[in-house]
Amino acid sequence: MHDRIKKIYPEAFGWIFQRLRRGTIPAAPLTIVLAAIAGVLTGYGSVLFAYLFEIIRELTVLRFVAWSEFTIWGYVALAASPALGILFVAWFTRYFRLEGQAVPEVIKSVARKDGVIRPFWSLAKVFSSAVCIGVGGSVGPEGPMVLIGSSIASAAGQFFRLSSRNLRTLVAAGAAAGISAAFNAPIAGVIFSCEIILGSFAVESLTPIVIAAVLAAVVQKQVGEHGVNVAFPQISHEYAGNWVELPSYFLLGIICGFASIAFVRLLYWTEDVAKAWTPKWWIRALACGTLVGVLGAGYFVVYPAPPTISAEESANESDSLAEEMSQEGHHPRGPALYGVGYDTVEHSLHLQNADKPMPVRRQNVDIASTKVVPLSREEMIAHLWWLVPLILLKPICTSLTLGGGGAGGIFAPSLFLGATLGGAYGIVCNLIAPDMCASPGAYALVGMGAVVAGTTHGVLSAILIVYELTGDYHIILPIMGAACISSVVAWFSDPENIYSKRLARSGESIARSHDLHGAEHIKVRDVMIRRFPTVKNTDNLVQIIKVARQNPHIESLPVMDDDNRLIGIIRPEDLHRVMDTDVSPYLVNADDIALMMPISVSPEENLLEALRDFGSRDVDTLPVEIGEGGRRQLIGLLLRADVMSRYREAMLSRH
Numbered sequence: 001m002h003d004r005i006k007k008i009y010p011e012a013f014g015w016i017f018q019r020l021r022r023g024t025i026p027a028a029p030l031t032i033v034l035a036a037i038a039g040v041l042t043g044y045g046s047v048l049f050a051y052l053f054e055i056i057r058e059l060t061v062l063r064f065v066a067w068s069e070f071t072i073w074g075y076v077a078l079a080a081s082p083a084l085g086i087l088f089v090a091w092f093t094r095y096f097r098l099e100g101q102a103v104p105e106v107i108k109s110v111a112r113k114d115g116v117i118r119p120f121w122s123l124a125k126v127f128s129s130a131v132c133i134g135v136g137g138s139v140g141p142e143g144p145m146v147l148i149g150s151s152i153a154s155a156a157g158q159f160f161r162l163s164s165r166n167l168r169t170l171v172a173a174g175a176a177a178g179i180s181a182a183f184n185a186p187i188a189g190v191i192f193s194c195e196i197i198l199g200s201f202a203v204e205s206l207t208p209i210v211i212a213a214v215l216a217a218v219v220q221k222q223v224g225e226h227g228v229n230v231a232f233p234q235i236s237h238e239y240a241g242n243w244v245e246l247p248s249y250f251l252l253g254i255i256c257g258f259a260s261i262a263f264v265r266l267l268y269w270t271e272d273v274a275k276a277w278t279p280k281w282w283i284r285a286l287a288c289g290t291l292v293g294v295l296g297a298g299y300f301v302v303y304p305a306p307p308t309i310s311a312e313e314s315a316n317e318s319d320s321l322a323e324e325m326s327q328e329g330h331h332p333r334g335p336a337l338y339g340v341g342y343d344t345v346e347h348s349l350h351l352q353n354a355d356k357p358m359p360v361r362r363q364n365v366d367i368a369s370t371k372v373v374p375l376s377r378e379e380m381i382a383h384l385w386w387l388v389p390l391i392l393l394k395p396i397c398t399s400l401t402l403g404g405g406g407a408g409g410i411f412a413p414s415l416f417l418g419a420t421l422g423g424a425y426g427i428v429c430n431l432i433a434p435d436m437c438a439s440p441g442a443y444a445l446v447g448m449g450a451v452v453a454g455t456t457h458g459v460l461s462a463i464l465i466v467y468e469l470t471g472d473y474h475i476i477l478p479i480m481g482a483a484c485i486s487s488v489v490a491w492f493s494d495p496e497n498i499y500s501k502r503l504a505r506s507g508e509s510i511a512r513s514h515d516l517h518g519a520e521h522i523k524v525r526d527v528m529i530r531r532f533p534t535v536k537n538t539d540n541l542v543q544i545i546k547v548a549r550q551n552p553h554i555e556s557l558p559v560m561d562d563d564n565r566l567i568g569i570i571r572p573e574d575l576h577r578v579m580d581t582d583v584s585p586y587l588v589n590a591d592d593i594a595l596m597m598p599i600s601v602s603p604e605e606n607l608l609e610a611l612r613d614f615g616s617r618d619v620d621t622l623p624v625e626i627g628e629g630g631r632r633q634l635i636g637l638l639l640r641a642d643v644m645s646r647y648r649e650a651m652l653s654r655h
Helices: 002-022 027-067 073-095 102-112 119-134 142-159 164-183 186-198 203-226 246-277 281-302 311-328 342-349 377-403 411-432 440-456 459-470 473-493 498-505 514-521 541-550 572-579 607-617 640-654
Strands: 351-353 373-375 557-560 566-570 621-626 633-639
Touching: 027 073, 027 119, 027 142, 027 164, 027 203, 073 119, 073 281, 102 142, 102 164, 102 186, 102 498, 119 142, 142 164, 142 203, 142 411, 164 186, 164 203, 164 459, 186 203, 186 459, 246 281, 246 377, 246 411, 246 440, 246 473, 246 498, 281 377, 342 351, 342 411, 342 440, 351 411, 351 440, 373 377, 377 411, 411 440, 440 459, 440 473, 440 498, 459 473, 541 557, 541 572, 557 633, 566 621, 607 621, 607 640, 633 640
Parallel strands: 351 373
Antiparallel strands: 557 566, 621 633
């Protein structure tokens, strides 16, 4: 009997495996199973990634910090660490052709490549990111962790020959698992994947995405103490519906929106300046890395730890901090501008005005048992001087790290900027009008969500990731308001988020959902009508109506001048508006009612770009022109109805 069982198991497994490979298993359950496997593997992969960069950090940055207590050469080594590390990463990237950043490349793979990601590229990119973070590069771990999950999912989907639609969903599930493992935030991982990676909340995609995110979080909770656990416990802020406090949160949202704009522009401006300064990659890497090292080590010399009033208190805090971290398995505090900077974020979140009472729900808790940092007025001023340089220097260091050829995520720097900016803003509010505001830590918490929303344009992701990081639901209303305001401010400046902007700069026009994916591959010339009626600008309303009735399938009529050049279009609503008046139709000419200078499209544009043009002017017909300037020639019309019909045909043929 035992021998039969031993024989049956391999045969059964082989039978199932062959059916999976041949595609005879239904696609939906197979996608769910592969998403579950990808979620588990991503959880363990993220822990290994955290191990790797923490080991590198111990061997470099933390060792140099300890060395600096005995000799000036420790500070020299601390300053040189990012330069040498970024130089290595830049060489590694160039040698193995690892161009591109993690999250933008995942977005591109979903939108352009049907979810196909090169396994070797992913592994090499993850390794280079670990080195960059470990040696002091001012970047975060979430990008590589998203890449870990997406590449595992992509490899599994390709192996089992999933359709392009299911493969894209599976890659999005891997990305959700990466965010879930990076921040212990499964809900935020799901929303991030749908909002940023897919750009769609299609019901059929949710099940595998949710399962992958949940299982990655389970693995992280089991072994997270050995990896990166960035949850910030014991947050005690609360918003009780006080109208007086609300304007201060909304103003913070506006400030964070402008800070997000500045951060994104600085990031890409630094990259452009570095490339324009010298074509030699190794000089760029050394120069940018040296600047990161000088700024990071210099700030560490001035502020090795958050400020305290007396040297004795500072020594006591350092001793207790070291003891606490030793007990919890964490490492001693390094330079605030190096690496992910979660120590600084956590400290900012716990800033409390000593003159304000603890929230009602925490009044019975012993403050000594929490991580709350009560501040007197003098201590708030000292912390303000500590925070303001961080607000300015962190975006600079992140921009220099990536501009010099480093690798890593920008989500953690966004959290850092939001926490420090919000904390500083909260301190200013408490110094000026303490009765009209909350404690500084509350504004640090709100600022995190607002800056993330401003940089990523992912409002739901920002709100949920801050909630899951802190477990603090009691201040969710200000976070929601500030995040929405920040996102709107940033969107009006640039509709592209920090990820899609990198792709747009390289000439990539990315569809933001499965439902638009097919539109990128159809040209305007394939859909436009080439025989169409026109009217002269001097034609009166009677003549225009006659042409419109003879061509009922044309919704808008092109208006031509005496040189047969397009000057406008007449829409149905333009005709109806003038027909409802008492003006004689013989006194109304075409150029009196036409929409002048209409948007025209090129026959070489794709339908995705054309759909954006339809929306920007709220028209149903777009002229198609060739040539430039005065030599432009109208060759066709593109109808919205034809575009949607052709797009639906393409989608049916794909799926």
